[in-house]
Amino acid sequence: MDAAAVIETENLTKLYGHQTAVDRLTLTVGEGEIFGFLGPNGAGKTTTLLMLLGLTEPTAGRVRVMGLDPARDPIRVKSRVGYLQENMGFYADLDARQMLRFVAELNGIAGRQAEERIAAALEAVGLAEEGRKKIAAFSRGMRQRLGIAELLIKDARLAFLDEPTLGLDPDATVRIMEMIMGLARERGMTIVLSSHQLNQVQKICDRVGIMIKGRMVAQGPMDQLAREKFGVGPEEFSLEEVYMKYFLEA
Amino acid sequence: MAALTAICKKELADHFSSYRFVILFALIAMVSLISAYMVGVQIREAQGQLKPKFVFLMLFTEPGAMFSLVQFVAFFGPLVGLILGFDSINRERNEGTLSKLLAQPIFRDAVINGKFLAGLVLISVMMGSILMVITGLGLALVGIVPGAEEIWRVLIYLVVSVVYIAFWLGVAILFSIVFRSTATSALAALAVWIFFSFFVTIGIGILAGALAGSPSSDPLVAQQKAEILRAAALVSPMELYSDATAAIIDPMRKSTRTRLTAGPLEAISMTRFSGPLPLGQSILIVMPYLISLVAITAICFAVSYTVFMRQEIRSL
Ligand SMILES: Nc1ncnc2c1ncn2[C@@H]1O[C@H](COP(=O)(O)OP(=O)(O)OP(=O)(O)O)[C@@H](O)[C@H]1O
Ligand SMILES: [Mg+2]
Numbered sequence: 191m192d193a194a195a196v197i198e199t200e201n202l203t204k205l206y207g208h209q210t211a212v213d214r215l216t217l218t219v220g221e222g223e224i225f226g227f228l229g230p231n232g233a234g235k236t237t238t239l240l241m242l243l244g245l246t247e248p249t250a251g252r253v254r255v256m257g258l259d260p261a262r263d264p265i266r267v268k269s270r271v272g273y274l275q276e277n278m279g280f281y282a283d284l285d286a287r288q289m290l291r292f293v294a295e296l297n298g299i300a301g302r303q304a305e306e307r308i309a310a311a312l313e314a315v316g317l318a319e320e321g322r323k324k325i326a327a328f329s330r331g332m333r334q335r336l337g338i339a340e341l342l343i344k345d346a347r348l349a350f351l352d353e354p355t356l357g358l359d360p361d362a363t364v365r366i367m368e369m370i371m372g373l374a375r376e377r378g379m380t381i382v383l384s385s386h387q388l389n390q391v392q393k394i395c396d397r398v399g400i401m402i403k404g405r406m407v408a409q410g411p412m413d414q415l416a417r418e419k420f421g422v423g424p425e426e427f428s429l430e431e432v433y434m435k436y437f438l439e440a
Numbered sequence: 441m442a443a444l445t446a447i448c449k450k451e452l453a454d455h456f457s458s459y460r461f462v463i464l465f466a467l468i469a470m471v472s473l474i475s476a477y478m479v480g481v482q483i484r485e486a487q488g489q490l491k492p493k494f495v496f497l498m499l500f501t502e503p504g505a506m507f508s509l510v511q512f513v514a515f516f517g518p519l520v521g522l523i524l525g526f527d528s529i530n531r532e533r534n535e536g537t538l539s540k541l542l543a544q545p546i547f548r549d550a551v552i553n554g555k556f557l558a559g560l561v562l563i564s565v566m567m568g569s570i571l572m573v574i575t576g577l578g579l580a581l582v583g584i585v586p587g588a589e590e591i592w593r594v595l596i597y598l599v600v601s602v603v604y605i606a607f608w609l610g611v612a613i614l615f616s617i618v619f620r621s622t623a624t625s626a627l628a629a630l631a632v633w634i635f636f637s638f639f640v641t642i643g644i645g646i647l648a649g650a651l652a653g654s655p656s657s658d659p660l661v662a663q664q665k666a667e668i669l670r671a672a673a674l675v676s677p678m679e680l681y682s683d684a685t686a687a688i689i690d691p692m693r694k695s696t697r698t699r700l701t702a703g704p705l706e707a708i709s710m711t712r713f714s715g716p717l718p719l720g721q722s723i724l725i726v727m728p729y730l731i732s733l734v735a736i737t738a739i740c741f742a743v744s745y746t747v748f749m750r751q752e753i754r755s756l
Contacts, residue, residue, distance in 0.1 A: 245753055269545035279536030295446035296544040
């Protein structure tokens with residue numbers, strides 16, 4: 191067992207009725223890593239993230255997140271793990287500050303410490319001016335940034351980002367991706383991110399995993415996956431081609 | 441604990457700024473004020489002719505226009521609880537905020553408890569302020585100054601009513617957990633309410649009639665029938681509530697049931713015929729009903745917890 195492993199799963203399986211959403215997944219993610227989670231719609235990415243968070247009960251297999259079992263020790267896991275979900279899920283009636291304050295309170299952070307963190311987080315994601323604006327009036331890009339501010343509030347050591355660039359324009363996409371990169375490089379946050387934007391993933395991820403129909407068909411640094419499929423060096427491949435090759439073979 | 445407070449606080453803020461609450465409150469305040477006003481006017485006109493004991497309580501128990509405040513709360517209170525809670529969990533699930541909430545380091549039951557607690561505060565504020573306004577109205581209109589005993593009775597009535605409405609809130613929260621769609625849980629809540637308000641009362645009568653045979657002068661049969669009625673009424677929260685409040689706020693009332701049901705209460709009903717029930721006796725009568733109400737609310741909660749703990753929370 192890797193000492194620096196933040197996430198370890200062994201034959202993790204989830205069945206919905208007779209349908210296998212995740213099939214015997216064995217995965218390791220190391221500290222400070224940015225792990226790209228790829229796969230077509232319905233591959234089981236979100237399901238996997240939910241199991242890692244302890245929000246969905248695995249049917250079989252073993253999970254360790256920061257050495258803890260999320261099903262047994264959900265509170266300790268969730269106090270260190272941030273989650274930016276697919277559909278974001280904000281209380282639209284609250285303004286940005288109220289939302290962050292609520293998250294802070296749920297994490298047991300209150301008073302001055304909370305206010306300081308809120309101000310710093312809003313500043314860091316470029317929403318300092320929008321603190322009193324209702325979330326209902328936020329654009330998609332702003333909402334994603336607010337989601338990242340939540341991770342900063344609770345000072346997550348590990349973050350699950352489910353399609354953080356979904357529906358964003360190219361400029362906003364780059365902005366979010368840079369922020370994510372900053373979280374990992376400057377704060378040492380471990381990041382697992384699922385995305386369909388392969389060129390962005392290629393730019394920022396250290397390793398990727400490709401999941402198809404619940405099975406992880408490939409896992410590792412991108413150049414290694416490229417070499418396995420095409421026998422080319424790290425400079426001359428695109429993740430898109432590698433991904434399509436795995437996809438067509440599966 | 442911090443999480444519970446945070447959720448409760450946020451829910452309260454949501455409620456107080458929602459049209460749902462404003463409309464509900466306005467409706468209840470309007471109806472109860474009008475009915476209390478009518479009673480007040482009647483009492484004023486009747487003054488001098490008769491001087492009943494517990495004039496103050498008559499503000500709550502006398503049907504002014506159509507129904508008394510107590511009847512109104514018995515009938516409409518459940519709807520308040522149901523309206524406050526029918527979408528508490530499933531709306532969050534559908535909007536995707538539930539998984540955000542539960543991705544924070546909190547226990548799942550904190551969500552249910554926080555929402556219930558907020559509703560409880562709201563119901564107490566609603567009922568409390570209405571009772572206070574009616575008291576003020578009584579003072580201004582007829583110059584009724586409530587005695588200490590009457591104040592106690594109204595306070596106990598307040599507690600019983602809050603527990604009663606909170607039970608329905610618990611039912612509504614359970615429905616909001618079980619049903620994914622808010623429309624479905626609203627409909628289910630409505631169905632339960634109609635079932636208990638109309639069918640159970642009618643159904644119990646029919647049932648007792650069928651079980652005890654045709655009406656006869658045989659006191660034994662009549663007694664049997666009455667006992668069936670009494671037992672069956674215990675499963676209906678409305679009946680529990682009416683019996684409890686009748687004893688507490690209407691001490692002049694002869695009996696809520698036929699004389700034959702008396703059984704253990706025989707001694708008490710004897711005194712009832714001669715004069716009002718003393719406060720201590722009233723409390724003794726109310727206690728079992730109150731405990732039953734709390735117990736069925738607790739059952740409701742136990743079911744909510746077990747369902748919610750194991751439930752898939754994704755909005756899909
Ligand atoms: N609550 C549920 N009940 C039954 N089946 C479900 C449920 N949630 C997900 N599934 C199924 O599990 C499989 C995996 O879904 P999941 O959401 O994890 O995919 P995904 O990789 O996140 O896809 P996407 O890229 O579209 O977000 C899908 O086939 C889906 O239909
Ligand atoms: Mg998904």
